Amino acid sequence: MKQLSVRLCLRYVLLLPLCFTSCVDDVDFDRLDQVILAPRFDIGLLFFSVNYTSLSNEEIVNSQIILRDTTQLNFLDDEVTQENLVEIAISYRATNTFNHSITNKAAFLNQNGDVQYEITFPVSRSSDGTPVVTEFTEVVETQDLENIRNSIQLANEVIISAGTLPQSGDLNLQSKAIYSLEFTDL
Amino acid sequence: MRYILFATCFFSLFYASAQNKPQLYNQDELPQTLLSNPGAAISFDKHIGVPLLSGFSFQVGSSGVSVYDIFRDDIPINAAINEALLDLSSTDYFNMNVQLELLSFGWRSSSSDIYYSGGVYHEIDAFSYFPKDLATLAYNGNADYIDVPFEFSELAFTAESLSVYHFGINKKVNNSWQLGARAKVYMSVANVNSINNRGDFTTRTTPNGPNFYTHTLRNVSLVANTSGVESFYDDEIDTGVTELVSNAFLSKNYGFGLDIGLTHFINEQWSLSASIIDLGFINHREDVRNFTAAGNYETNGIELTFPALIEGDEFTDYWQNIEDEFEDSINLSDSLSNDYTSWRPVKFNTSLQYAFGEDRSGECNCKSGGGRKYINNVGLHINSIKRPRGLQTAITAYYDRKWNSGLLTRVTYTYDKRSATNLGFLVSTKINKFNLYLAADNLVQSTNIAKARGASLRLGMQLVFENK
Numbered sequence: 214m215k216q217l218s219v220r221l222c223l224r225y226v227l228l229l230p231l232c233f234t235s236c237v238d239d240v241d242f243d244r245l246d247q248v249i250l251a252p253r254f255d256i257g258l259l260f261f262s263v264n265y266t267s268l269s270n271e272e273i274v275n276s277q278i279i280l281r282d283t284t285q286l287n288f289l290d291d292e293v294t295q296e297n298l299v300e301i302a303i304s305y306r307a308t309n310t311f312n313h314s315i316t317n318k319a320a321f322l323n324q325n326g327d328v329q330y331e332i333t334f335p336v337s338r339s340s341d342g343t344p345v346v347t348e349f350t351e352v353v354e355t356q357d358l359e360n361i362r363n364s365i366q367l368a369n370e371v372i373i374s375a376g377t378l379p380q381s382g383d384l385n386l387q388s389k390a391i392y393s394l395e396f397t398d399l
Numbered sequence: 400m401r402y403i404l405f406a407t408c409f410f411s412l413f414y415a416s417a418q419n420k421p422q423l424y425n426q427d428e429l430p431q432t433l434l435s436n437p438g439a440a441i442s443f444d445k446h447i448g449v450p451l452l453s454g455f456s457f458q459v460g461s462s463g464v465s466v467y468d469i470f471r472d473d474i475p476i477n478a479a480i481n482e483a484l485l486d487l488s489s490t491d492y493f494n495m496n497v498q499l500e501l502l503s504f505g506w507r508s509s510s511s512d513i514y515y516s517g518g519v520y521h522e523i524d525a526f527s528y529f530p531k532d533l534a535t536l537a538y539n540g541n542a543d544y545i546d547v548p549f550e551f552s553e554l555a556f557t558a559e560s561l562s563v564y565h566f567g568i569n570k571k572v573n574n575s576w577q578l579g580a581r582a583k584v585y586m587s588v589a590n591v592n593s594i595n596n597r598g599d600f601t602t603r604t605t606p607n608g609p610n611f612y613t614h615t616l617r618n619v620s621l622v623a624n625t626s627g628v629e630s631f632y633d634d635e636i637d638t639g640v641t642e643l644v645s646n647a648f649l650s651k652n653y654g655f656g657l658d659i660g661l662t663h664f665i666n667e668q669w670s671l672s673a674s675i676i677d678l679g680f681i682n683h684r685e686d687v688r689n690f691t692a693a694g695n696y697e698t699n700g701i702e703l704t705f706p707a708l709i710e711g712d713e714f715t716d717y718w719q720n721i722e723d724e725f726e727d728s729i730n731l732s733d734s735l736s737n738d739y740t741s742w743r744p745v746k747f748n749t750s751l752q753y754a755f756g757e758d759r760s761g762e763c764n765c766k767s768g769g770g771r772k773y774i775n776n777v778g779l780h781i782n783s784i785k786r787p788r789g790l791q792t793a794i795t796a797y798y799d800r801k802w803n804s805g806l807l808t809r810v811t812y813t814y815d816k817r818s819a820t821n822l823g824f825l826v827s828t829k830i831n832k833f834n835l836y837l838a839a840d841n842l843v844q845s846t847n848i849a850k851a852r853g854a855s856l857r858l859g860m861q862l863v864f865e866n867k
Contacts, residue, residue: 240470240849247476252540255602257700260610267705282703285718306611369703389611389700391542 250396251299258303258388259284259319259369265311265379276376283322283368290365293394300393301361304350307336311382314338314374319388321364330360342381420456421795421811422825422838423857424780425672425750428807429827429836430505430861433516435748436674437567437579438660441514445864448503453861454520456498460853463491463529467849484531484538489553491529492786498522501562503861516581517566521647524744526786527556532599541602545612548599551621555787557592559741560627561585561681562647567658574664581658586650587681588643589627590741594787596621610699616729623690624739626652626683654681656743667771672750677743689735696728745785752778758801774801791815795823805829813840818852834863 263280271278288294309315315336320328334349353361371384425439426432430446431454432439448454464483471479498520505516532549541549567581598619605613627646646652656679662672701717754773776799783792793815800808811823823840838857 239472240467241472242470244470244472244476248480249477250538252536252538253542254540255542255545255612257610257612257614257698259701259703260699261703261705262609263705280705282705282715284701284703285716287718304611371705385609387610392540394540 248397250394252394254392254394256390256392258390259367260385260387261369262383262385263371264383265381268373268378271378273375273378276374278373278375278378280371280373281368283366285365286321286367287365289321289361294392295362297394297396298358298362298392299395300352300354300391301358302350302352302391302393303332304389304391305334305348306387307347307349308344308385309336309347309382310339310342310344311373311379311384312338312340312342313379313382315384316370316372316374317386318370318372320368320370321361322366322368323363324365326366329364330357336384336386339382420838420855420857421780421782421793421797421813422809422823422840424748424782424795425752425776425778425797426799426807426809426825426827428829428863429834430503430516430863431836431857431859433505433514433567433569433579433581434520434565434658435676435746436660436662436672437569437581437658438577438662438674439569439579439672440571440577440662440664440670441569442865443863444507444514444866446503446505446516446861448500448518448859448861450502451499452859453503453518454498454500454857454859456496456855456857458497458853458855459495460855461491461493462852463487465850465852470849480538484534487529487531487534489529489531489550490788491531492527492791493529494524494526496522496524500859507866512570514569515566516569517564519562519564521560521562523560525556525558526744527558528553528786528788530554536600541600545602545604548601548617551596551598551600551619554596554621555594557590557594557741557744557787559590559592559681560588560647561590562588562650563656565658576664577662579658579660583656583658583677583679585654585656585679585681585743586646586648587627587652587654587683587741588646588650589625590652590681590683591623591625591628592741593621593623605699608699609702612699614698616694616696619692619694619696619729621690621692624683624687624741625689626685626687626739629686629688651685652681652683652687654740654743655679660748668754668773670752670754672748672752674746674748676746676748678745679743681741681743682738683741684738687736687738689732689737689739691732691735692729694729696725698724747783747785747790748780750778750780752776775799809838811840821853823855829863832862832864833860835860 268278305317307317317334317336319332321330323329332351337345337347339345420435423429423431424435427440427442464487468483469479500518500520503518505514507514530553532553536549564584565581567579569579571577599617601615603613603615656677658674658676660674662670664670698721701721704715706715754776756773756775758772758774778797780795780797781792783790793813795811795813797809797811805828807827809825813821813823820843821840822842823838824842825836825838827834827836836859839855841851841854
């Protein structure tokens with residue numbers, strides 16, 4: 214009788230794991246390869262203000278005043294940017310009270326100062342001194358993006374068409390960029 | 400990165416109440432019950448575990464998603480991740496706990512009737528809340544979350560590997576009370592923790608500001624402490640296997656803890672029990688590294704000043720200025736070696752049990768209450784564990800049945816705020832003096848474990864003696 218009981222116990226215990234034998238159904242772990250992280254980062258870029266009084270020392274060449282400034286953009290050389298950037302949408306908003314034709318030109322430069330990519334847009338003039346807002350967006354993707362990746366500097370030019378120095382007006386320019394990244398090799 | 404993601408998803412497999420062992424609580428025939436209540440009523444007089452095999456416990460869980468939720472084959476995996484990200488909240492968590500008894504023994508003193516027990520076990524415990532804001536920032540970016548703060552306070556995680564030396568006493572002081580206590584010495588092999596973080600990152604629209612946005616890091620205070628893991632991220636430090644094994648038995652990062660527990664016999668059939676487990680700490684002094692970041696920072700972007708206009712300069716290094724300003728504002732450090740103290744996740748147990756169905760085989764339950772022995776128990780067990788943001792509680796109803804020939808079974812139903820279908824089971828058998836037990840839970844999901852949010856398995860074997 215005792216031997217029978219022991220056998221019974223052993224049977225229970227040995228069979229028990231079968232109760233816990235689990236299945237994994239309706240899932241596909243290979244799809245881990247298909248995971249794509251696609252964050253979009255919206256970051257403020259350049260901004261500046263130009264007032265007519267600050268132009269007093271500028272030369273007028275061919276009826277144009279050209280203001281130029283350059284900044285490093287080290288993150289363009291970053292590994293993440295180089296490998297994962299798939300699109301940049303650069304937006305500008307210019308608020309102008311100059312009664313002059315103005316063009317804003319942004320040039321992406323490589324380490325040698327060579328232009329790799331250029332964004333140019335006209336800024337609407339103000340005929341009566343009230344602020345006029347110009348908005349402009351450029352989406353950079355595919356081959357053009359390669360040119361951005363080759364860049365490390367951004368030079369911004371404000372070209373004011375004027376035969377004489379302006380006696381009034383100011384220009385405020387704002388910009389931002391939405392960087393779309395894609396990480397596939399996780 | 401791939402493995403981190405996979406590990407995260409794997410954690411998401413299961414849900415389990417962390418370190419809750421409802422199948423082993425109030426089991427008067429199993430020595431392991433003393434580890435969850437040193438004042439438990441026990442019916443044996445001596446035990447010795449099979450080294451390395453006397454007690455193995457594995458629990459893994461996630462409160463918010465299952466593996467099926469992520470890897471289901473009927474929708475694209477990126478859509479599944481998006482869905483999970485929306486469903487999860489910052490109070491959801493992932494956890495894993497593994498315990499392996501290396502040595503286990505106990506005996507009853509014939510003179511004092513005190514049951515002494517001791518042993519050594521190794522434990523790995525990892526716990527993390529889901530940092531929803533930071534995960535959203537990493538997965539989606541900030542473009543769709545303008546004016547929404549990403550909170551760093553959601554980042555809270557702990558992970559530790561340690562060996563525990565313990566020795567306890569258990570005594571029935573009278574017919575109504577059984578008391579117990581257990582002293583513990585913790586030997587930390589590795590510890591990583593980051594809790595009490597605060598601050599946020601916000602991109603705000605600034606209609607009257609100089610640029611479209613202001614990006615702010617506000618009231619940032621981030622701290623991560625590590626000990627015993629420096630060799631994992633510092634190539635110049637080489638911690639050999641021998642040293643790791645040595646730390647597992649005698650570490651310079653050590654601490655002390657206490658378990659206390661009691662059982663109150665209301666009458667012959669009703670009993671109450673309560674315990675506090677792992678009331679303790681570890682001081683970390685050796686192989687310590689602290690990472691900190693603190694401060695406030697704000698930027699609108701790069702402001703061009705057209706220096707030729709102002710000072711006649713040809714070039715202003717705006718980028719360097721931004722970097723310098725950031726470094727001045729946010730104090731970053733990754734080379735501190737300040738000692739720190741980590742607290743063990745303390746657990747609270749309480750139960751009410753009713754015994755019925757008198758065993759007329761002639762043996763009395765002399766050591767655990769009244770004079771009669773019962774073959775059935777029903778009980779209610781509440782388990783709480785303290786985690787960085789408060790207690791996590793589970794309530795378990797159980798039914799025990801002692802069958803003929805040393806076979807014991809328990810069926811459990813555990814409820815907590817995330818799981819309403821957690822059925823568990825224990826079977827323990829004793830053949831002569833040899834005891835073997837096996838327990839698991841989340842049986843309802845066992846037909847497709849991928850859909851379960853948690854699972855646990857416990858097993859062990861030992862020699863258990865009763866003086867008759």
